[in-house]
Amino acid sequence: MPQMAFYFDQTRCIGCYACLIACKDWNNTELDWREIICIEKGKFPNLFVAYLSISCFHCENPGCITVCPANAILKREKDGIVVVDEEKCLGKDVCGMPCKDACPYNIPKADVESKMKMQKCNFCLERLEEGKPPVCVAACPTRALDYGFIEDLTKKYGNIREAEGFSYNPTIKPSIIFKPKKPK
Secondary structure (H helix, E strand, O other): OOOOEEEEOOOOOOOOOHHHHHHHHHHOOOOOOEEEEEEEEOOEEEEEEEEEEEOOOOOOOHHHHHHHOOOOOOOOOOOOOOOEEOOEEEEEHOOHHHHHHHHOOOOOEOOOOHHHOEEOOOOOHHHHHHHOHHHHHHHOOOOOOOEEEEEHHHHHHHOOOOOOEEOOOOOOOOOOEEEOOOOO
16 A cells, blocks of 8 residues: 655754644644654753654554544555544544554544544645645755655655654554654
């Protein structure tokens, strides 16, 4: 099955939050479908700072799908993008969001405005259909984010699956390639 993925160059990210703000604005949500994590290590004068920009990883074997009691989470065959059918979603108050518990990266979100229905990155499907990149990729001023089919990203950037602050889960196989920033 073809699999869309993100690429993240941790050496280029400056923690500016442009990707997160663009995502919230584009999707008209107060929820953070993309998160920025600041990693700080060391003591002065030997400091290390890195950022990690994450969203749904559209995993190869997403745990969220198998635990959804309403079958509201689907993986598209044509591109591997994991989507939520909000009409089918029962909402956090009814099902307790086992999808959130099944995700080791704590990605699924719910808010009052959506009647506590699960929400997450959908890879900006409407933009992809227009031939445009996801809004987070387009908004990144340092070009730390890229996207594409995982095979193409692997050819272009290599196959590093871990970065500072991120551990690859071989069971669910998150669709992400990294250029990690390493402490000196």
